[in-house]
Amino acid sequence: MAPGGAGPARPSGGPGPEARPARLDGPISVLLVEDDDADAFLVSELLADADVDSDLRADLHRARSVDEALNILSMVAVDCLLLDLGLPDAEGLGALRRVMAGIEVLPVQPAVVVLTGNTAHDLGSAAVANGADDYLVKGEVDGDGLARCLRYATLRRRSAAQQIALFRSEVRAAETTRLERALLPKELVTDERVSVMVGYLPGGNGLLGGDFFDTVERPDGTLVTVIGDVAGHGPDEAALGAAMRTAWRTLVLADTPADDVLPLLERVLLAERGRPEVFVTICQAVISPDRSHMDVYLAGHLPPLLVVPQTPSGESTTTHRCEELSSSDRGRALGIPVEGTWTAHRVHLPEVWTAVLYTDGLVEAAVGADPEGTPILPPSAHGRMPRLGAHGLRSVVEHEMDQGTDEVVTRVLRRVRALHGGPLVDDAALLFVGWAGAGATEPGERTSTLADSVEWSRA
Numbered sequence: 001m002a003p004g005g006a007g008p009a010r011p012s013g014g015p016g017p018e019a020r021p022a023r024l025d026g027p028i029s030v031l032l033v034e035d036d037d038a039d040a041f042l043v044s045e046l047l048a049d050a051d052v053d054s055d056l057r058a059d060l061h062r063a064r065s066v067d068e069a070l071n072i073l074s075m076v077a078v079d080c081l082l083l084d085l086g087l088p089d090a091e092g093l094g095a096l097r098r099v100m101a102g103i104e105v106l107p108v109q110p111a112v113v114v115l116t117g118n119t120a121h122d123l124g125s126a127a128v129a130n131g132a133d134d135y136l137v138k139g140e141v142d143g144d145g146l147a148r149c150l151r152y153a154t155l156r157r158r159s160a161a162q163q164i165a166l167f168r169s170e171v172r173a174a175e176t177t178r179l180e181r182a183l184l185p186k187e188l189v190t191d192e193r194v195s196v197m198v199g200y201l202p203g204g205n206g207l208l209g210g211d212f213f214d215t216v217e218r219p220d221g222t223l224v225t226v227i228g229d230v231a232g233h234g235p236d237e238a239a240l241g242a243a244m245r246t247a248w249r250t251l252v253l254a255d256t257p258a259d260d261v262l263p264l265l266e267r268v269l270l271a272e273r274g275r276p277e278v279f280v281t282i283c284q285a286v287i288s289p290d291r292s293h294m295d296v297y298l299a300g301h302l303p304p305l306l307v308v309p310q311t312p313s314g315e316s317t318t319t320h321r322c323e324e325l326s327s328s329d330r331g332r333a334l335g336i337p338v339e340g341t342w343t344a345h346r347v348h349l350p351e352v353w354t355a356v357l358y359t360d361g362l363v364e365a366a367v368g369a370d371p372e373g374t375p376i377l378p379p380s381a382h383g384r385m386p387r388l389g390a391h392g393l394r395s396v397v398e399h400e401m402d403q404g405t406d407e408v409v410t411r412v413l414r415r416v417r418a419l420h421g422g423p424l425v426d427d428a429a430l431l432f433v434g435w436a437g438a439g440a441t442e443p444g445e446r447t448s449t450l451a452d453s454v455e456w457s458r459a
Helices: 037-053 066-073 093-103 122-129 143-183 235-253 258-272 389-402 408-420
Strands: 028-033 058-063 080-084 111-116 134-137 194-201 211-217 223-230 280-287 293-299 305-310 319-324 345-348 353-358 428-435 446-450
Touching: 028 037, 028 066, 028 143, 037 058, 037 143, 058 066, 066 080, 066 093, 080 093, 080 143, 093 111, 093 122, 111 122, 111 143, 122 134, 134 143, 194 211, 194 408, 211 235, 211 428, 223 235, 223 353, 223 428, 235 258, 258 280, 258 293, 280 353, 280 428, 305 389, 319 389, 353 389, 389 408, 408 428, 408 446
Parallel strands: 028 058, 028 080, 080 111, 111 134, 194 446
Antiparallel strands: 194 428, 211 223, 223 280, 280 293, 293 345, 305 319, 305 353, 353 428
């Protein structure tokens, strides 16, 4: 046997004999399914000629039946399969259909080129219609023709696999974005003078994380707000974070005393977490109906910031002072097997204020230079980039609040990401709850921002 030239499956307008075919990096693995020893020897000789004449290096494997070929494919990664259509256990298109069904379950599917003795090309064309990448007619090909056929079939199959992988990646990204948006809660606040502005910035490559937040107003006017962080990053943590937020909202809507919310949440965590080492940090703030004081509960979480506007006497410009509240009453994180409870730290509030709750993905952002390359903070003695920290976040919040409250959460997230020099490593959640005073006539702002990777790639 001398396999023949490739049939009409080759794209029209392709390179002629004088054109140099596309190159493949490294050798390709070829599995020849052929029961005739003489024919198999001729194929090996043609591949040896292809190595010299066409710069195609091939590692040749051989099977004598479809069953043996499928067994080899389950153990060896193969780039291209040369299939004779006359085998002891299958003939004609039946052999091809068995092979195509077998490779469907492989993580990387090889190209399939069939060998046919039908010089009228009828069987070869039918094989292409049934899934083969190309065909060769026995007796009509030399080493260069065989090399060209194997090269193009392999490249086409790799290109198709890349397109499928890209499509699946895009679908997963779209589904992830829809799920992330679904996890953003809608605040239950009836007092129109209260501002509630929230934002969530997925870390790394934009996958789901375990940060969560919520705000609820009770019938007596008490505002209860929370932000939390499930240890870890991924769909399991996102699902647990959603369960924790739902449990928190249920407890608050059921008028559970504030002192009892965190202990009950821990019971939910212990029942829902998938691994015993998973823990959750939480900051819960309970604001009185007259907005004069706030009780802060910390379960291993960072204390909130308090932003107060300042208008010096005789001046019309308003600036903002941002302070970090005390963490002296901070208790352990939920799920940590040590003794400890959670007690409230009372904060007396001024006439006008904004409470800022956040997760550690913001303060752990590494910063070294601004977008223009100007150093912001010098590296440590060990060469590590410094972290933004609570002090840096306070500066960012003060600066952005001085520019106004419109889209302030988005602006803060953008500024932190710019200082970091790109996407943050960890998820970052940010929650602003503000009060403009009892005499305020304008309604408070209500915004919700999911800074997904598609939207922010243009930032």
